[in-house]
Amino acid sequence: DAGVIQSPRHEVTEMGQEVTLRCKPISGHDYLFWYRQTMMRGLELLIYFNNNVPIDDSGMPEDRFSAKMPNASFSTLKIQPSEPRDSAVYFCASSHGINSATDTQYFGPGTRLTVL
Amino acid sequence: GESVGLHLPTLSVQEGDNSIINCAYSNSASDYFIWYKQESGKGPQFIIDIRSNMDKRQGQRVTVLLNKTVKHLSLQIAATQPGDSAVYFCAETREGNFNKFYFGSGTKLNVKP
Numbered sequence: 063d064a065g066v067i068q069s070p071r072h073e074v075t076e077m078g079q080e081v082t083l084r085c086k087p088i089s090g091h092d093y094l095f096w097y098r099q100t101m102m103r104g105l106e107l108l109i110y111f112n113n114n115v116p117i118d119d120s121g122m123p124e125d126r127f128s129a130k131m132p133n134a135s136f137s138t139l140k141i142q143p144s145e146p147r148d149s150a151v152y153f154c155a156s157s158h159g160i161n162s163a164t165d166t167q168y169f170g171p172g173t174r175l176t177v178l
Numbered sequence: 179g180e181s182v183g184l185h186l187p188t189l190s191v192q193e194g195d196n197s198i199i200n201c202a203y204s205n206s207a208s209d210y211f212i213w214y215k216q217e218s219g220k221g222p223q224f225i226i227d228i229r230s231n232m233d234k235r236q237g238q239r240v241t242v243l244l245n246k247t248v249k250h251l252s253l254q255i256a257a258t259q260p261g262d263s264a265v266y267f268c269a270e271t272r273e274g275n276f277n278k279f280y281f282g283s284g285t286k287l288n289v290k291p
Binding site: 066093095104105106107110112117118153155157166167168169170171172 | 212214219220221222223224227267277278279280281282283284
């Protein structure tokens with residue numbers, strides 16, 4: 063399996079522009095997670111989905127952020143409009159879902175976003 | 179607020195020595211703990227996990243110890259290798275929601291050849 067796939071790997075944009083980050087989870091995983099990593103705040107969970115349905119979006123910083131999962135193999139995280147403080151590495155992760163603690167979250171390589 | 183606590187210390191060890199990375203947590207309702215390794219430019223990689231009803235779990239060259247009395251978690255790496263150099267994060271889940279991970283701030287491990 064190729065693991066979790068994210069694109070783009072790097073994104074540089076100007077303040078006010080719309081940014082779309084993409085994720086393909088591991089096939090067969092029914093949970094998908096979006097995280098943000100910064101030096102100041104570490105690794106933060108933004109939102110997660112189960113079977114394409116958003117379960118917990120309490121970590122989404124503000125209305126400028128939105129996430130969708132139109133099918134089991136694709137998710138997007140959108141920032142509109144982007145601001146310099148959104149600069150971070152954004153990770154997508156997927157899992158079977160933890161019921162017995164025998165599986166866990168597998169992370170993609172991340173998208174490094176820089177907003178100028 | 180309550181959190182899994184690391185303040186990004188750096189641990190330097192000699193190749194071949196054993197490493198111990200520590201993590202303190204503050205939430206008594208934490209029920210599942212996970213260690214991740216993150217190499218530069220990559221996503222976190224699962225190392226080992228432990229449920230709150232256990233106090234020790236072993237993997238290949240790694241051991242996780244859980245002390246619920248003092249809310250302390252440690253990762254022991256035996257015979258540390260240069261490839262072990264990375265940032266290590268502990269994470270926890272709370273109150274039965276095993277899908278919501280709370281990550282600590284990480285410890286950087288430097289392995290000197």
